[in-house]
Amino acid sequence: MMTQPVLDISNLSVDYQTPRGTVQALRHIHLQVPPAKVVGLVGESGCGKSTLISAVIRLMAENAHVAEGEIRFMGLDLQAMSAAELRGIRGRDISMVFQDPMTALNPVLTIGRQMKDIQYRDPLSGKKKRERAARMLERVGISDGLSRLDNYPHQFSGGMRQRITIAMALLVKPKLLIADEPTTALDATLEVQIIRLLKDLQTDFQCAILFISHHLNVIAELCDYVGVMYAGELVEKGTVRDIFHRPGHPYTRSLLECDPSVIEEPTRFLPTIPGDIPSLIDLPEGCIFQDRCEKVMSVCRKTQPPAVHLAEHHTAACHFLEE
Amino acid sequence: MNWIKEIFFRLRNEPMGIFGLVLVLLVVLCAVFAPFLVTHDPNALDIVNRLAGPSADHWMGTDQLGRDVFSRVVMGSRIAVWVALVTVSLSLGIGLVLGMMAGYGPKWMDSGLLLLFDTLRSFPTIMFALALVTVFGPSLQTVIIVIVATTFPVYGRMVRTQTQALAGNEFIVAEEAMGAGMMRVLGVHILPNIVGPLFIVASMDIPVVITIEAGLSFLGVGVRPPTPSWGAILNDGYAYIRNTPWIIIFGGIPLIVTTLGFTFLGESMRDMFDPKLRKDL
Amino acid sequence: MLFYLLKRVGLAVVIVVVAVVLLYSMIHVVPGDPASVILGPRATPEMKQELHKLMGLDRPFVVQVVSFLGKVARGNLGMDFFSQRPVAEIVFKQLDETLVLVLASITWAMLLGIPLGCYSAVFRNTFSDKLVGVFSIGVIAVPSFVVALYSLLFFAVTLKWLPAIGAGESGQFLDQARHLILPAFAIGLGWVGYIARLVRASMLEVLNENHIRRARAFGLPETTIVFHYALKLAILPTVTLLGTGIGRLISSAVFAEIVFARPGIGKLIFDSVVSRNYPLVMGAVVVSTVLFVLSTTISDSINAMLDPRVRERL
Numbered sequence: 018m019m020t021q022p023v024l025d026i027s028n029l030s031v032d033y034q035t036p037r038g039t040v041q042a043l044r045h046i047h048l049q050v051p052p053a054k055v056v057g058l059v060g061e062s063g064c065g066k067s068t069l070i071s072a073v074i075r076l077m078a079e080n081a082h083v084a085e086g087e088i089r090f091m092g093l094d095l096q097a098m099s100a101a102e103l104r105g106i107r108g109r110d111i112s113m114v115f116q117d118p119m120t121a122l123n124p125v126l127t128i129g130r131q132m133k134d135i136q137y138r139d140p141l142s143g144k145k146k147r148e149r150a151a152r153m154l155e156r157v158g159i160s161d162g163l164s165r166l167d168n169y170p171h172q173f174s175g176g177m178r179q180r181i182t183i184a185m186a187l188l189v190k191p192k193l194l195i196a197d198e199p200t201t202a203l204d205a206t207l208e209v210q211i212i213r214l215l216k217d218l219q220t221d222f223q224c225a226i227l228f229i230s231h232h233l234n235v236i237a238e239l240c241d242y243v244g245v246m247y248a249g250e251l252v253e254k255g256t257v258r259d260i261f262h263r264p265g266h267p268y269t270r271s272l273l274e275c276d277p278s279v280i281e282e283p284t285r286f287l288p289t290i291p292g293d294i295p296s297l298i299d300l301p302e303g304c305i306f307q308d309r310c311e312k313v314m315s316v317c318r319k320t321q322p323p324a325v326h327l328a329e330h331h332t333a334a335c336h337f338l339e340e
Numbered sequence: 341m342n343w344i345k346e347i348f349f350r351l352r353n354e355p356m357g358i359f360g361l362v363l364v365l366l367v368v369l370c371a372v373f374a375p376f377l378v379t380h381d382p383n384a385l386d387i388v389n390r391l392a393g394p395s396a397d398h399w400m401g402t403d404q405l406g407r408d409v410f411s412r413v414v415m416g417s418r419i420a421v422w423v424a425l426v427t428v429s430l431s432l433g434i435g436l437v438l439g440m441m442a443g444y445g446p447k448w449m450d451s452g453l454l455l456l457f458d459t460l461r462s463f464p465t466i467m468f469a470l471a472l473v474t475v476f477g478p479s480l481q482t483v484i485i486v487i488v489a490t491t492f493p494v495y496g497r498m499v500r501t502q503t504q505a506l507a508g509n510e511f512i513v514a515e516e517a518m519g520a521g522m523m524r525v526l527g528v529h530i531l532p533n534i535v536g537p538l539f540i541v542a543s544m545d546i547p548v549v550i551t552i553e554a555g556l557s558f559l560g561v562g563v564r565p566p567t568p569s570w571g572a573i574l575n576d577g578y579a580y581i582r583n584t585p586w587i588i589i590f591g592g593i594p595l596i597v598t599t600l601g602f603t604f605l606g607e608s609m610r611d612m613f614d615p616k617l618r619k620d621l
Numbered sequence: 622m623l624f625y626l627l628k629r630v631g632l633a634v635v636i637v638v639v640a641v642v643l644l645y646s647m648i649h650v651v652p653g654d655p656a657s658v659i660l661g662p663r664a665t666p667e668m669k670q671e672l673h674k675l676m677g678l679d680r681p682f683v684v685q686v687v688s689f690l691g692k693v694a695r696g697n698l699g700m701d702f703f704s705q706r707p708v709a710e711i712v713f714k715q716l717d718e719t720l721v722l723v724l725a726s727i728t729w730a731m732l733l734g735i736p737l738g739c740y741s742a743v744f745r746n747t748f749s750d751k752l753v754g755v756f757s758i759g760v761i762a763v764p765s766f767v768v769a770l771y772s773l774l775f776f777a778v779t780l781k782w783l784p785a786i787g788a789g790e791s792g793q794f795l796d797q798a799r800h801l802i803l804p805a806f807a808i809g810l811g812w813v814g815y816i817a818r819l820v821r822a823s824m825l826e827v828l829n830e831n832h833i834r835r836a837r838a839f840g841l842p843e844t845t846i847v848f849h850y851a852l853k854l855a856i857l858p859t860v861t862l863l864g865t866g867i868g869r870l871i872s873s874a875v876f877a878e879i880v881f882a883r884p885g886i887g888k889l890i891f892d893s894v895v896s897r898n899y900p901l902v903m904g905a906v907v908v909s910t911v912l913f914v915l916s917t918t919i920s921d922s923i924n925a926m927l928d929p930r931v932r933e934r935l
Contacts (some may be wrong), residue, residue, distance in 0.1 A: 076837055108839030115838075121829035135839045163788050182835070189839070353865055360730075459639045462914045466872040467906045470894045471644060472903050551764040555876060557889065558766060572853065575772060578880070581778055588774050592767045603762035 021092055023193050023225040024073065029086030031065075031072050042068045044251050046086070047324075050193065055219060055226040057257070059272070060246035063294055066229045067247075070197055073227075074111060075103055080096035082128040091192065108135055112191040116198040118178035122170040128154075129166030132185055153184040157214060176207040183214065187222055194219075195227045200235060209234070212239055215247040233276045237261055242330065245269045248294045248305050255331030265325070265333035267310045304336065312337045350612045357608025363601025367407050367594070370414060371421035380408035380413045391584045400590040403576050404583075409590050412568035419569045422597060423533075423553045424546045427484055431492040436534075438492070439499025450500070457493035457500075459603065464492045465552055473561040483553050485563045489546060501535045504596055544606040548600040554595055570595050633918040641693060644688055644903060657868055659670075691819035698904035703896075708904035712886065716908065718788065719874050719885035723804040726870075727863075730812035737813065738820025742828060742855075745845055753821075757814035766876035769807035773880055776803060788884045803878040803934050811873070812866070819862050830854075864920020871909055 032042040043065045050056045056067050071077045073088055075095060079152040088095045090111065095103065110205045123131060131151035133143065141149070151162030157180040159173075170178060179199060186194055195217070200208040212235055219226055230236055236243055237257060244254040245266065253266040256319055264270045271290045292309035295301055304310070304317040315334050351357045370377060379399065386406030393401045400409035442453040469486040476482050556562035557571030558578070565572065570591055576588030692699065698708040737757075741750045777785035789800035800925035827833065828851050836846050875887030882888070886905055 074838055076834065094685060104840045104842070107837070108841065113835070113838045115831060115835055117831060121835050123832045123836070123850050123854070126850065131836075134836075134845065137841065137845075139653070185839070356758075455635065455639065459636045459643070461919070462636050462640060462910060464659060464909055464913050466875050467890065467909050470890050471902055471906045472730040474894045474897060474899065518847045547762055555764060555766055555872070558876075559879065561894065568915060574767070578770060579773060585774050588770050595767050596763050599762040599764060600759060603758055607758050 018051060021090060022049040023052050024048075024227065025087075026073070027087050027089075029069070029072065029088060030084040031068055031077070031081055032084045033078065034082075035144065035298075037127075040213075041084075041249060041300060042081070042297060043072070046251050048244055048251060048254065050225045050227050051242075052192070052225055053219075055228055055239055057240035057243045058227065058229045058246060059231060059233060059236050059243060061231060061294070063248075064246040066246055066248040067197060068249075070113075070195055070227075070229065074107055074113065076147065083318075105138075109138060109189050110191055111193045111195065112186040112189050114179075114182050114186045114194065114196040114199045117202050118175050118204070118225045121182050122178060124170055127167050127169055128173075128181060131157045132166065132181075132188060133187055135189060146326070150184075150188065153188045154181070157181070157184045158210075159184075176203060179203060179207075179211055180214065183211070183218070187218055187224070190222065191224055191226065193225045195229075197229050198231070199228075201230065203277040205206065208235065212272045215239060233261075233273065245272070249297060250305050250334070252306065252335070253331075253333035255333075257323040259328055263327070264304075264333050265288065265327050265331065265338050267312050268306050268334070269285060269338065271309075274285075280330045304334075351608065352477050354608045354611070355586060356604045357528045357612075360601050360604030360606070360608060363597050364605055367417055367598045367601060368421060371417040374418045378408075378411035378416050382407060382411040383566050384408070391580060391587075393586050401584065401586040403587050404580050407566075408589060409573065413570065413590060413594050414572055416568045416570040416573060417594060417598075419563065420550045420553070420594075421482070421568065423487075423547050426493065427487045427549050428490045428542050428545055430484070431545075432495055432538065434488065435492040435495025436499050436531075436538075439496040440503050442496065442500040443503025453496065453500070457496045460489055461493045463490060466555065469552075469556050470559075470561060473556075478551075478561040478564060480563045480567070483556050486556075487549055487552055491549070494545075495541070497535055498538060498541065502537075506533060512590070515584065540610050543609065545600065546604040547606075549603075550598055551564065551595070626922055629918055629922055629925070633914050637688060637911055637914055640914075641690060641907055642686055644910075645689055646682075651655060693907060698907065699900040701898065701901050703898060706898050712902065712904045713888045713906050715884060715886045715905075717866065718883065719878070719887065720910060722801065722804055722808070722877065722885060723870055723874055723884065725801050725872075726808035727812060729818055730806055730809035734813040734816030735809040735820050735852075737817040738859075739824055739852060741817065741821040742824035743843075745825065753817060757817045760810050760814040762820075763811070765811050766805055766880060767876050768810050769804065769880040772807055773804045778869075788883045800881075800883070804881045804883060807880075808870070808873040808877050811869075815866060816859065816863070819859040820855060823859050824851055825854045827851045858924075860922040861920050864916050864923075867916040867920075868913055871913060 026046055026048045029043055029046040030041065033040040033042055035184065048056070048058075058069070060066055068077075068081070071081070072088075073081060073095065081097060089323050090106065095106075098106075122128070129147060129150060131147045132153070136146045136149070139146065147163070147166060151166055154162035154165060159177060159180060170181075173181065179202075183199070186196075196206070199215075200211050203211065214240060215226070215228075226239075228239060240257050242254065243257050243260040244251050245260065245268065246252065247268050253260065253264070253269050255265075259265075260269060261273065264273055268290075275288045275290060277287060290309055295305065295308060301307060301318075303319050304313075304322050307317045310317065314336060320336075322334045322336045323339075324332045324334050327338065328331050351361065386402065386408075387405065387582060389398070389402050390404055390406040391402060392398060395401070398408050398410065400413060403409055403412070404463060432544065435474060438453055438456075442450045442457075467488060469483065472482055472486055515618075554569065554571035554574070557569040558574045559571075560575060563569045563572055573591035574595075577584075577591050581588060686889070689699075696709055698712065699739060700706070701708050701711060737753055741753045753863050773785055776783045783803050784800050785803075789796035789798075791797070824847075828847075833846060833851060836850055838892065841850075874885065875890065877883070878885040878887035879891055890902060890905045890909075892898075893905065
């Protein structure tokens with residue numbers, strides 16, 4: 018990638034301090050988001066996706082801290098910024114869409130008020146801000162935007178609320194939009210609509226998107242690049258074709274096999290990956306996936322696998338691929 | 341008895357709790373050893389020296405009849421502790437019995453007892469006390485009756501809820517199937533589970549109860565003179581407030597110490613046992 | 622929901638009825654004859670009988686109770702024998718005075734308590750938070766009449782900054798306000814702690830919610846978040862929980878009125894008790910019980926509207 022990435026995460030490790038010990042939630046994450054491209058992050062619950070986002074926008078839990086690594090946004094070191102500078106970036110250059118539309122909006126304030134508040138940095142008049150908000154609402158498919166600004170969140174359905182949060186996220190014209198499982202709480206038909214909406218908007222607004230989900234079909238439809246996370250590590254990353262057509266890492270392959278949407282014949286048994294995520298406090302030596310991998314070898318139990326280059330943008334961390 | 345050891349162990353981390361415990365011990369010890377701590381006979385009159393300020397002979401001064409305030413305050417601790425013990429025990433006892441009956445017994449008993457609980461709880465205590473005093477005249481017994489009557493419903497409700505929750509449990513049903521009588525079920529199974537929370541609520545009640553007695557005695561509708569309840573001392577002090585400030589000053593201090601002590605201790609204990617706050621989970 | 626409300630109001634009515642019956646029984650089924658007390662030791666048997674008839678004491682007990690309940694329902698609380706005025710009139714006039722005092726106390730308690738609670742929640746677990754916590758518990762623990770006595774002693778008698786007695790000249794607002802300061806302070810102090818704790822707990826819950834996180838993710842200034850996004854939500858449950866403290870409020874008011882010799886329902890009851898004025902005591906206690914039941918019913922109902930789990934507990 019020749020141009021400077023919008024988001025450049027290098028060697029990021031994040032720990033949580035708990036009474037039971039230090040949880041190494043993220044380990045040596047290298048990830049980049051190119052300008053105006055969509056990067057997807059896929060993985061099971063608990064793999065560290067949310068921790069990663071929290072680290073980027075620096076709204077982490079009190080007991081979390083960055084053990085090592087850098088997060089650069091447009092070349093700026095996010096870790097080195099003061100709280101005030103960071104607040105300046107949030108909601109202007111980086112914006113977010115959260116998972117649960119039912120709780121993402123303040124129930125006692127009107128949509129209009131909330132959409133006006135996020136424009137607090139703009140010198141426009143209140144009226145102009147409302148107009149912008151109304152237009153954005155209509156852009157995401159909520160008709161009659163101006164009058165609906167005076168409604169409260171509970172007067173909208175779940176799908177509409179998610180559209181509103183997307184409208185809010187794009188209203189500030191960010192360079193990077195981070196979407197944390199935005200369709201997980203919606204049913205399948207709504208999911209399709211929202212993803213189509215995001216695609217359209219991304220083309221229009223030309224913003225980069227970091228899209229987290231564990232729904233593989235959505236990732237496949239929306240993303241340009243994909244990263245696969247497992248238990249705090251980025252085990253594979255590449256273009257969306259690389260990942261879905263030529264998956265390298267055994268975990269990625271299992272994920273694709275087990276995805277219910279690829280099952281073609283009726284069956285009573287949904288394939289699963291046997292075993293559990295290892296403890297993040299007492300990490301095993303060697304590869305993190307060793308206990309659940311069908312291709313496990315003795316070297317896997319002793320040394321961490323290196324990132325093996327499989328194609329121009331495609332790498333996977335696996336000993337088996339070294340041959 | 342393990343939980344007593346656990347309390348002391350955890351208390352080490354709570355400065356507020358330790359402070360509370362120290363104050364409580366101070367008051368309790370004072371009450372227990374009161375006859376040995378007094379410097380004068382609390383009822384001895386010395387009209388010549390009335391309304392005097394603190395001095396070497398009278399550490400807290402004298403009241404309007406020349407009685408030594410310090411000795412009266414010390415004896416007052418006995419009354420406070422005595423009232424607390426009696427009322428809380430009676431309330432707990434009645435609440436326990438009635439609560440278990442309500443939770444375990446037939447529906448009509450439950451409804452009737454619930455009504456009793458809610459009615460008694462709806463009287464503002466002071467009003468109720470004043471009404472009773474109009475009828476029966478002021479005395480310590482009346483005060484105790486009032487306090488017990490307005491506090492046992494709280495325990496009754498707690499016990500009832502717990503009993504109902506536990507009564508549906510499988511192991512109780514199993515025991516019943518094997519022929520265990522109501523008394524056994526209540527005593528062996530239900531009781532140990534309720535003791536903990538009840539203990540904490542009761543300990544938070546103690547300062548409230550002491551305050552009520554003091555308040556009623558202050559109004560003159562509690563203990564009869566010359567009993568040196570702290571409230572009565574404050575009553576004397578109030579009547580002579582323009583002559584000397586010391587009676588009120590020294591009469592109020594033991595109340596403040598006692599209520600602060602028990603409340604800090606109780607809050608600490610409650611924090612310790614609140615599962616949401618346990619840091620080792 | 623409606624069902625719960627009906628049940629709750631029904632329960633409230635039943636409670637009031639039972640309470641009134643209880644009170645009536647206590648006062649009239651007691652050895653010792655109200656008539657003798659009222660008429661004094663030199664009353665002749667004929668006079669007593671006459672008074673009995675007048676007071677309706679010669680009828681069977683159940684009839685007495687029912688008739689009394691009926692009168693109460695119609696707002697008739699009987700006649701005060703000493704002044705020959707309707708009890709209801711006397712009681713409600715004094716109730717006004719008490720309400721002013723109670724309002725002033727709660728107002729100042731909120732003015733200090735709410736900011737303290739917010740501050741504690743925002744600066745959770747810092748030294749200041751813990752300090753405010755200890756202070757809150759402390760003021761709740763100390764009896765309000767002791768606070769009243771100390772303030773009286775200190776500010777009124779010793780320093781003479783504020784008046785010690787009464788409610789001030791009627792019609793003179795500033796004077797009445799001056800007289801309100803110390804009693805309202807004494808009653809309100811405990812409430813500052815109570816409110817601060819409630820607000821803190823409520824704010825902590827709200828500040829943890831998703832929409833607050835989202836607002837922060839948009840870089841909104843912290844003051845906007847705390848005061849406009851969080852506090853608005855946190856206040857409502859706090860207000861409803863205040864209803865459960867009403868009983869204490871009534872008691873505190875009684876003491877404050879007596880200590881500062883202010884007119885009000887507390888002083889009224891106290892004086893009537895001392896003079897064994899049964900009808901007045903009955904009337905005042907009935908009114909305060911009804912008020913108490915009313916406020917707890919209202920706050921329980923609002924609570925139930927906000928929290929569906931509460932409805933199961935009835």
